[in-house]
Amino acid sequence: MHPVVTDLSAELWQSAVRVLDINWSGDHMVPSRRLYPHQWSWDTAFIAVGLAYVNPTRAWRDLHSLFEAQWPDGRVPHIAFDPATGEEDYFPGPAFWNVPAYGRRRPLGSTGIVQPPVHALAAWEVYRHAAAHGAASVQEALNELAWLYPRLVAQQDYLSERRNAGGAGLAAIVHPWESGLDNSPSWDAALANVPADLSLLTRYHRRDLVVTNAAHRPTDEDYARYVRLAVSYRDGGYSDTDLPQRHDFVVECPGFNGVLGVAELALAQIAGVLGLPLDARRHRQRAREITAAISRTLWDPATRTFRSRDVRTGELSAARCVNGLLPLMLPDLSADRAAAIMDELRSERFGLPAPSTDRTAAYFDTHRYWRGPVWINVNWLLRRGMQVHGHHGEAEELRRALLRLVHDNGPYEYFDPETGKGLGAPTFSWSAALCLDLLADRSAPAYARDA
Numbered sequence: 123m124h125p126v127v128t129d130l131s132a133e134l135w136q137s138a139v140r141v142l143d144i145n146w147s148g149d150h151m152v153p154s155r156r157l158y159p160h161q162w163s164w165d166t167a168f169i170a171v172g173l174a175y176v177n178p179t180r181a182w183r184d185l186h187s188l189f190e191a192q193w194p195d196g197r198v199p200h201i202a203f204d205p206a207t208g209e210e211d212y213f214p215g216p217a218f219w220n221v222p223a224y225g226r227r228r229p230l231g232s233t234g235i236v237q238p239p240v241h242a243l244a245a246w247e248v249y250r251h252a253a254a255h256g257a258a259s260v261q262e263a264l265n266e267l268a269w270l271y272p273r274l275v276a277q278q279d280y281l282s283e284r285r286n287a288g289g290a291g292l293a294a295i296v297h298p299w300e301s302g303l304d305n306s307p308s309w310d311a312a313l314a315n316v317p318a319d320l321s322l323l324t325r326y327h328r329r330d331l332v333v334t335n336a337a338h339r340p341t342d343e344d345y346a347r348y349v350r351l352a353v354s355y356r357d358g359g360y361s362d363t364d365l366p367q368r369h370d371f372v373v374e375c376p377g378f379n380g381v382l383g384v385a386e387l388a389l390a391q392i393a394g395v396l397g398l399p400l401d402a403r404r405h406r407q408r409a410r411e412i413t414a415a416i417s418r419t420l421w422d423p424a425t426r427t428f429r430s431r432d433v434r435t436g437e438l439s440a441a442r443c444v445n446g447l448l449p450l451m452l453p454d455l456s457a458d459r460a461a462a463i464m465d466e467l468r469s470e471r472f473g474l475p476a477p478s479t480d481r482t483a484a485y486f487d488t489h490r491y492w493r494g495p496v497w498i499n500v501n502w503l504l505r506r507g508m509q510v511h512g513h514h515g516e517a518e519e520l521r522r523a524l525l526r527l528v529h530d531n532g533p534y535e536y537f538d539p540e541t542g543k544g545l546g547a548p549t550f551s552w553s554a555a556l557c558l559d560l561l562a563d564r565s566a567p568a569y570a571r572d573a
């Protein structure tokens with residue numbers, strides 16, 4: 123067991139390790155056995171952060187498996203499908219996405235949409251902890267970093283170039299699922315322009331409602347829109363050309379782009395370790411550019427908050443959601459913007475741990491997925507932001523609050539922000555994995571200050 127884990131938290135540590143053992147599928151981790159029986163992209167990154175403490179070889183294996191599904195254009199699919207899992211076990215499954223063979227990948231091996239690029243940060247974290255496991259682990263980490271680095275760069279290039287649909291230097295998402303915050307109110311305005319054809323749900327059946335509570339999941343109307351957008355992107359050959367003209371949903375998310383910027387900083391660290399100082403400098407420059415683009419394009423001066431932006435209309439969303447707080451992770455964010463995020467976080471609208479949306483808003487729903495519940499991963503990212511901007515007291519308060527939540531309620535997928543009751547999948551991999559990091563790591567992140 124990690125030396126800084128106290129007796130009080132030993133129970134939580136053991137149960138988190140157990141979840142990661144149960145959810146290991148040989149060469150990848152599933153987010154949860156019943157609800158999510160394949161490999162998910164940003165889950166893999168958060169899971170690696172926890173595995174770094176207990177089984178770094180699995181962390182690398184998991185990242186490796188995901189990047190083996192990377193497309194030749196650099197995109198990392200939001201799901202890498204497990205061929206041993208049946209089509210009927212998950213919707214929308216391999217046949218729905220109908221992805222052709224690419225590289226050495228068989229047909230129907232993945233989806234064609236992405237998720238936030240947390241992987242460079244995760245790889246850096248696993249590397250950072252390798253020394254604690256001995257010399258062989260350090261060598262393994264160096265080999266894996268060398269393998270991953272060009273792939274992580276290709277992922278960034280895909281997002282920064284092909285997805286720069288708005289021309290501001292930000293990555294646009296083409297589906298709410300790409301944000302990782304599936305049914306967040308952040309997408310309501312942009313989604314209102316997408317027809318909700320409920321007959322699509324008679325052709326394609328939702329499986330999530332078979333295995334979990336409908337009141338905790340997106341509504342059928344939203345789901346019909348999700349299916350329509352996925353079909354439209356798929357039938358356009360997953361092309362990103364002329365997106366705003368061709369596709370019904372093209373949105374810039376402050377959370378996704380905050381992660382994009384942080385990934386450049388992690389890549390700068392990795393390039394440094396690999397002896398590539400010029401690349402390291404280029405990554406730091408890219409992080410500054412992304413930070414400036416977020417500040418310029420996604421900032422609402424009237425409310426002093428970051429919002430998502432509909433690229434097709436140019437409008438900022440009216441909804442105040444947790445993704446608007448995530449630019450705090452960027453060390454080059456101005457003191458003024460960082461202070462505004464902290465004010466928002468401290469206000470009655472959020473608080474610690476942060477719910478996924480504004481508690482005072484009409485759309486706030488304590489049970490419905492990303493429309494209110496507390497999620498561990500975004501709070502973990504927020505904690506890093508607090509550390510980066512020197513709010514160590516609140517970062518510690520948040521660390522304790524998250525651990526208490528999981529300790530008292532179990533490693534659930536998400537939590538009622540009023541009662542703490544666990545919701546969704548009960549043994550959820552990233553909730554367990556990030557607890558290991560929260561239990562063990564009280565230090566400031568290594569990229570805290572720009573070199």
Ligand code: GLC
Pocket residue numbers: 153158162163164165301302303304
């Ligand atoms: C849900 C979440 C998404 C996550 C996936 C697998 O779709 O909204 O963020 O990656 O489940 O855990």
